[in-house]
Amino acid sequence: METEIERIRGLLDIVEESVENPPKGFYVDLDMSRFDIPKLFWLMGFERGVEIGVCKGKFSHALIAGNPLLKTLYSIDPYDTYQPAEADYLFKDNYEEAMEKLKPFLDDGRCKFLKSPSFEVVKGASADLDFVHIDGDHRFKSVLADITQWSEKVVSGGVIACMSFYISSNGMVKIKDAVKHYFSLHPEIETAFLTQRDSRRTIFWVKP
Numbered sequence: 001m002e003t004e005i006e007r008i009r010g011l012l013d014i015v016e017e018s019v020e021n022p023p024k025g026f027y028v029d030l031d032m033s034r035f036d037i038p039k040l041f042w043l044m045g046f047e048r049g050v051e052i053g054v055c056k057g058k059f060s061h062a063l064i065a066g067n068p069l070l071k072t073l074y075s076i077d078p079y080d081t082y083q084p085a086e087a088d089y090l091f092k093d094n095y096e097e098a099m100e101k102l103k104p105f106l107d108d109g110r111c112k113f114l115k116s117p118s119f120e121v122v123k124g125a126s127a128d129l130d131f132v133h134i135d136g137d138h139r140f141k142s143v144l145a146d147i148t149q150w151s152e153k154v155v156s157g158g159v160i161a162c163m164s165f166y167i168s169s170n171g172m173v174k175i176k177d178a179v180k181h182y183f184s185l186h187p188e189i190e191t192a193f194l195t196q197r198d199s200r201r202t203i204f205w206v207k208p
């Protein structure tokens with residue numbers, strides 16, 4: 001019977017093969033959930049990354065707990081942007097919940113928390129990241145700006161991931177449009193991967 005790590009190794013084989021020989025349809029569906037991403041990053045040897053949009057800290061926690069090689073995760077969230085005013089109370093709760101969830105990793109230094117919007121932090125970020133996971137401000141311009149600016153901070157062979165690859169019915173969330181627009185400007189990206197086990201799929205690609 002296939003072990004968990006063999007399953008992830010199988011996913012990595014598909015990723016590597018697709019990057020080497022890009023498929024005609026561009027997109028590759030992977031039989032995985034976004035919670036397999038930390039282990040994939042482990043097998044890819046990733047040591048430094050960023051999560052944009054932390055909320056209650058669930059995925060930042062997963063990124064660190066699932067990857068023993070990860071030395072530093074910069075977790076970035078201002079807890080004060082674009083949401084409706086009545087969300088103030090929620091922001092406070094979410095921030096406190098994130099601090100509690102991430103406490104072991106804040107204490108051991110693997111998580112560096114930055115209470116600031118991504119567009120402020122990117123200005124001073126060094127260009128040596130293995131990955132960036134984008135799940136912050138979901139409006140078209142903001143997603144496009146995050147992908148464009150943060151991709152420059154990722155090393156060749158690193159990964160850019162965006163949760164969730166969709167457009168909301170009220171038109172406010174346009175992640176899918178923003179990602180596709182970015183691809184149209186970057187023909188050097190020849191394939192991208194979608195997590196099939198999620199209702200809102202994560203899309204990711206390897207930086208050429």
Ligand SMILES: C[S@@+](CC[C@H](N)C(=O)[O-])C[C@H]1O[C@@H](n2cnc3c(N)ncnc32)[C@H](O)[C@@H]1O
Pocket residue numbers: 052053054055056057058059060076077078079080081082094116117118119135136137138
């Ligand atoms: C969907 S939640 C993130 C969930 C988290 N990634 C997870 O999977 O557990 C989106 C978060 O993005 C944050 N956000 C909004 N604008 C942002 C920005 N410019 N930079 C960073 N985070 C932002 C919000 O405060 C909110 O907490």
